[in-house]
Structure formats: structure tokens, C-alpha cells
Amino acid sequence: xxxxxxxxxxxxxxxxxxxxxxxxxxxxxxxxxxxxxxxxxxxxxxxxxxxxxxxxxxxxxxxxxxxxxxxxxxxxxxxxxxxxxxxxxxxxxxxxxxxxxxxxxxxxxxxxxxxxxxxxxxxxxxxxxxxxxxxxxxxxxxxxxxxxxxxxxxxxxxxxxxxxxxxxxxxxxxxxxxxxxxxxxxxxxxxxxxxxxxxxxxxxxxxxxxxxxxxxxxxxxxxxxxxxxxxxxxxxxxxxxxxxxxxxxxxxxxxxxxxxxxxxxxxxxxxxx
Amino acid sequence: xxxxxxxxxxxxxxxxxxxxxxxxxxxxxxxxxxxxxxxxxxxxxxxxxxxxxxxxxxxxxxxxxxxxxxxxxxxxxxxxxxxxxxxxxxxxxxxxxxxxxxxxxxxxxxxxxxxxxxxxxxxxxxxxxxxxxxxxxxxxxxxxxxxxxxxxxxxxxxxxxxxxxxxxxxxxxxxxxxxxxxxxxxxxxxxxxxxxxxxxxxxxxxxxxxxxxxxxxxxxxxxxxxxxxxxxxxxxxxxxxxxxxxxxxxxxxxxxxxxxxxxxxxxxxxxxxxxxx
Numbered sequence: 001x002x003x004x005x006x007x008x009x010x011x012x013x014x015x016x017x018x019x020x021x022x023x024x025x026x027x028x029x030x031x032x033x034x035x036x037x038x039x040x041x042x043x044x045x046x047x048x049x050x051x052x053x054x055x056x057x058x059x060x061x062x063x064x065x066x067x068x069x070x071x072x073x074x075x076x077x078x079x080x081x082x083x084x085x086x087x088x089x090x091x092x093x094x095x096x097x098x099x100x101x102x103x104x105x106x107x108x109x110x111x112x113x114x115x116x117x118x119x120x121x122x123x124x125x126x127x128x129x130x131x132x133x134x135x136x137x138x139x140x141x142x143x144x145x146x147x148x149x150x151x152x153x154x155x156x157x158x159x160x161x162x163x164x165x166x167x168x169x170x171x172x173x174x175x176x177x178x179x180x181x182x183x184x185x186x187x188x189x190x191x192x193x194x195x196x197x198x199x200x201x202x203x204x205x206x207x208x209x210x211x212x213x214x215x216x217x218x219x220x221x222x223x224x225x226x227x228x229x230x231x232x233x234x235x236x237x238x239x240x241x242x243x244x245x246x247x248x249x250x251x252x253x254x255x256x257x258x259x260x261x262x263x264x265x266x267x268x269x270x271x272x273x
Numbered sequence: 274x275x276x277x278x279x280x281x282x283x284x285x286x287x288x289x290x291x292x293x294x295x296x297x298x299x300x301x302x303x304x305x306x307x308x309x310x311x312x313x314x315x316x317x318x319x320x321x322x323x324x325x326x327x328x329x330x331x332x333x334x335x336x337x338x339x340x341x342x343x344x345x346x347x348x349x350x351x352x353x354x355x356x357x358x359x360x361x362x363x364x365x366x367x368x369x370x371x372x373x374x375x376x377x378x379x380x381x382x383x384x385x386x387x388x389x390x391x392x393x394x395x396x397x398x399x400x401x402x403x404x405x406x407x408x409x410x411x412x413x414x415x416x417x418x419x420x421x422x423x424x425x426x427x428x429x430x431x432x433x434x435x436x437x438x439x440x441x442x443x444x445x446x447x448x449x450x451x452x453x454x455x456x457x458x459x460x461x462x463x464x465x466x467x468x469x470x471x472x473x474x475x476x477x478x479x480x481x482x483x484x485x486x487x488x489x490x491x492x493x494x495x496x497x498x499x500x501x502x503x504x505x506x507x508x509x510x511x512x513x514x515x516x517x518x519x520x521x522x523x524x525x526x527x528x529x530x531x532x533x534x535x536x537x538x539x540x541x542x543x544x545x546x547x548x549x550x
Contacts, residue, residue, distance in 0.1 A: 034365065037358035040351075041419040055414035082310040089307055124529040126493040126503075129522065132510055137331035138324055142314040147321070215403050216493075226403070233409050245406055252401040 065242035073228060073247045079142075080224035080251065083217075084210035087146045091153025091210070092203045098154055099161025100187065105173060106165065116162070123155030131217050145222030149210050157206055164198040165191055201263045208252075208259040215248055225251065331515065338523060339516035349505065353528060356501035359423045359494075360487040360532075366423075367430025367487075368480045374431065375438035381450075382442055382468060392435070399432025404490060405497050412498065422499025426487050433486070437479050438472070445471040474544055481540040488532050492525060502528070 101107050101115035122130075130151055134144040168191065176190040218226020225248055232241035289297075311318070343349060376382045378392035407428055411421040449467040458466065495503020502525060509517040 033361065037362045040355050040358035041362055041423045043362070043420055043423070047415065047420075051415045055410060058410055058413045079314065082314050086307055086311050086314060086316055089303075120530065121526055124489075124526045124533075125522065126489045126496075126525075128493045128496050129503075129506065129525070132496070132507070133331070133518075136510060136515075137327045138320075142316045143320050143324075146314075146316055212403065216405065219403075219405060229403075229406065233406075245402065248403060248406075249398065249401045253397070256401075 061238040062242040066239035069240045069243045076225045076228045077247050080214050083145050083214040087149030088207045088210050091150040095154050095157035095161055098158035102162030103165035119158040127152045127213050140221035145217050153206050160202050164195045168194050200266045204259045204262045208255045211255040334515040335519040338519035340520050342517050342520045352502045352505050355419050356491045359419050360491040363423050363426025364484045364487050367427035371431045371435040371438055374435050378439035379442035396432050396435040404429050408494055417498045419500040422494040430483050434483055441472045441475045481536045484536050485533050488529055
């Protein structure tokens with residue numbers, strides 16, 4: 001038992017049994033990655049618990065929320081919802097055209113690849129960067145906000161629409177085309193009715209996403225509840241900021257509920273009402 | 274009677290069908306609401322044409338991009354690495370915490386129904402809270418920089434993936450759990466030998482998806498002061514160096530699409546091989 005080579009594998013003579021090699025390698029690679037990342041992020045574990053305590057202490061400043069400011073929050077909250085409400089249909093229409101251009105069964109290859117590339121580029125860019133660029137060009141206000149949200153929808157919706165159109169049954173398009181329909185008639189009478197449920201449910205979901213995004217955009221100058229929140233934080237009025245956070249939570253939860261409800265109706269019945 | 278022998282509908286006014294009327298009413302209502310909203314917001318769509326020259330001017334200022342920046346400014350490598358590191362650690366830490374909490378939040382593994390509701394509510398609250406609010410609080414606690422941003426990403430991942438993981442656990446096949454329990458396994462052994470093997474593929478797939486989401490979020494949080502490439506971008510914008518801005522945007526696009534490819538490759542090879550079984 002106590003031979004000097006007892007630690008070697010019995011049959012192969014390897015230092016480690018084969019069964020353990022892969023997990024150990026993964027463990028080693030992962031460990032290295034974690035160590036390097038932690039260094040890059042300037043992680044300091046000794047600072048974690050003091051920081052956490054400080055965070056809890058900071059959170060105490062946020063309570064109780066400043067209920068008296070609720071009334072001043074209502075209009076900004078409405079602005080946030082309306083921004084999303086105006087931007088979503090614009091984004092849907094824009095994305096629908098990108099979807100048509102990006103579908104293999106409707107567009108020539110050069111158009112498809114161009115549209116798909118643009119969609120991919122938009123998806124890669126965080127919303128905030130698109131907004132900052134538009135703010136740089138057009139100034140602050142509802143117009144750059146709406147346009148940023150509309151353009152921001154293209155990355156997600158354009159891809160989903162294009163995929164939905166590509167999954168259409170070729171027979172449907174052919175049968176409409178065979179009775180002499182033009183391309184726009186094919187789109188109107190074959191594509192649109194077929195993709196309608198996907199179009200509607202994804203658009204409703206995007207409305208929910210746009211409400212979150214419009215809070216975020218508000219913080220950099222598009223107005224609305226995000227702006228109120230940013231302002232209160234900058235002025236160190238934490239109790240007022242907490243009120244803005246509560247209003248935001250309410251908005252997002254509400255939007256989630258409404259969007260879930262509407263989407264279930266669309267997917268069950270194929271139509272909204 | 275017509276030539277084909279089929280009865281033709283009576284000529285003259287045919288009232289539109291109920292479905293048509295209802296649909297028209299809904300569309301008209303939505304259009305009216307959106308128009309009213311646009312008027313209220315003072316949103317002027319024609320600004321797209323009247324202010325188009327501003328967009329052209331900005332584009333004109335950005336082109337040609339100062340791509341030389343990408344190899345002359347070596348500090349950028351540090352920023353890129355910082356952003357990737359933030360996303361990686363945030364996903365890993367957040368995913369681990371989310372995985373642990375998911376067992377509390379899933380109906381079939383929770384220690385107590387009340388705890389389940391508390392966990393679910395926590396996930397919901399976190400998801401509804403804008404990321405940058407969490408970040409602003411963490412800045413006060415941990416100071417500006419990637420450390421605070423990494424923790425913000427981790428917290429964000431818990432909200433997002435706690436729910437997904439919990440849903441995955443709720444959907445498992447109870448058969449294996451009963452089988453393991455019937456030979457005398459304690460609850461932890463049931464989780465280890467019956468639950469985890471079933472949810473691991475979905476957890477891994479979602480983890481990689483979380484990394485993709487967090488890459489973008491890491492850049493966005495950088496803009497607010499979290500460091501990394503987002504911070505560089507915001508800095509270049511503030512000093513109006515638009516050729517640099519475009520170069521950095523191109524870098525961001527390449528970085529995000531590249532990391533997406535890499536994570537997709539690793540995820541596929543992991544899920545294809547039987548490493549996870």
C-alpha cells in the first residue's frame with residue numbers, strides 16, 4: 001500500500017485519473033479568469049463588508065419617502081409613459097420595414113444582409129449611447145427621447161420580425177403571388193395577417209421595455225420620472241428620490257402586468273379585442 | 274339568380290361587419306390616443322426634416338473616425354479589459370447568488386411558502402428598479418469605478434436570473450426527485466442528485482445569455498461613471514471629440530458582437546458535450 005508510486009493512477013501511471021483532469025482544468029481556467037477580472041475591477045474583499053454597511057446606512061437616508069412630493073411626480077410619470085407610448089408605434093413601424101428588408105423570402109440578398117447588419121449594429125449599441133448621440137445632435141427634450149426609443153426598438157423588434165417572416169409557410173406567399181398579387185399586395189394579404197400575432201405580442205413587450213428605457217433616458221435629459229430621480233439624487237434629496245423610485249416601481253410593475261395580460265390575449269385569441 | 278346559380282347578396286348598402294367596426298374603433302382610439310400624447314409631449318415629428326441638418330452635421334463631424342486612437346491610446350486596452358471583467362464577474366457572482374436563491378423561490382424546493390413569496394418579491398423589486406439607481410447608491414458606498422459597477426451588475430443579474438432559474442426548477446420532472454428520496458436521500462441530496470442535473474443545462478444557457486446582457490449593461494453603467502469603455506466614450510463625448518467617439522462606438526460594436534460569438538461558441542460546446550451530466 002505504501003509504495004512510493006501510490007499516488008499514480010493504477011493502470012495508466014498518470015499523475016491524475018482521467019476523470020479528474022477536465023474538471024481540474026476548468027477549475028484552473030475559471031480561477032485564473034476570476035483572479036484577473038477581480039484585479040481589473042479593483043475588487044477589495046476587505047472593503048466589501050464595510051461598503052455593505054455603508055450602503056445600508058446610505059439606504060437609511062432614503063426613508064421615509066417624501067410623500068408630499070408625490071403630487072409633483074405624477075406629471076413626470078405621465079410623461080415617461082407617454083414617451084414610451086409615442087415611441088413604441090414609431091419603432092414598430094420602423095422595425096416592420098427592417099423586418100421585411102431582412103427576410104430571406106422577400107428581399108434580395110444584398111438588401112437582406114444590409115438590413116441584418118444594421119439591426120445587429122443597433123442591437124450591439126446600448127440605448128444610452130444612441131441617446132447621447134441624438135442629444136449631441138438635437139439637444140435635450142422629448143423629440144430626441146422618442147427618436148432614440150424608436151431607433152432602440154429596431155435592434156430587437158427588427159430581428160424578431162425578420163425571423164417571423166422568414167418562418168412563414170412558403171405556400172402562403174406563393175398562392176397569393178400566383179393569382180397576380182404585386183409585392184405590396186403579398187405583404188398586405190399574406191405576410192401581415194400571418195405575422196400579426198407575433199407582431200402584436202412582441203410590440204406589447206417592447207412597450208414594457210420602452211417604459212424602463214424611457215426612465216433611463218429621462219436621467220440624461222429626456223424628461224419624465226427619470227429626470228426627477230436624477231435631479232433629486234444630484235441635490236442629495238434622498239427622500240424625494242425614494243418617492244421617485246417608488247413611482248418608477250409602480251410604473252414598471254403596472255406595465256409588466258398590462259403587457260402580460262394583453263400578450264396572453266393576443267396569443268390565445270390571435271387578436272386584441 | 275346569377276349565371277352560376279348561386280344567390281347574390283342584395284345590392285345596395287351593406288353594413289360593415291361587427292368585427293370590422295370593432296377593429297376600426299380600436300385602431301382609431303389608439304391613433305387618437307397616440308396623437309394626443311404626441312401633442313401633449315410637444316413632440317414634433319416634422320423636426321426630423323427641419324432638424325435633419327443637425328444630424329448630418331454630427332455625422333459629418335464624426336467621419337472619418339479616428340481609428341488610430343485604438344492603437345495609439347494603450348489605456349483603451351485596460352478599459353476594454355475592465356468592461357469585460359465587470360460583465361464576467363458580475364454575471365458569475367450574480368448568477369451564483371441567483372442560483373442559490375432560486376431554490377428558495379421555487380415552489381417545489383422552497384423551505385417555506387412565505388420565504389418563496391419574499392424571494393419572488395425581491396426579484397420583482399430588483400427587476401423594476403432601474404440599474405443606475407442601484408449604481409448611484411453603490412457609488413456612495415464603494416466609490417466610483419468598476420468595483421461598484423460590478424456589484425451593480427451582480428445585483429441586476431440576481432433579479433433577472435433568480436426568476437428564470439426558479440421557473441426552471443419549478444418545471445422539472447418530479448420523478449427523479451421521488452426516486453432519489455425513496456432510497457433515503459435527505460433534501461440536500463435530492464437537490465444535488467435529482468434537481469441540479471435537470472436544471473443545469475438551462476442554467477448554463479441562461480448564464481451565457483446573462484453575460485451578453487451584462488456586457489451591454491457594463492458599457493451603459495460605464496457611461497454613468499462605472500469605468501471601462503463606456504466611461505471613455507462618455508469622456509470623448511463631453512470634450513466633443515467626435516472622431517474619437519465614432520472610433521470608440523465601432524470598438525464597442527466589435528467588442529459586443531465578438532463577445533457574443535465567443536460566449537455562443539463556449540455555450541454550444543458545453544451543452545453539446547456531456548460535461549454537464
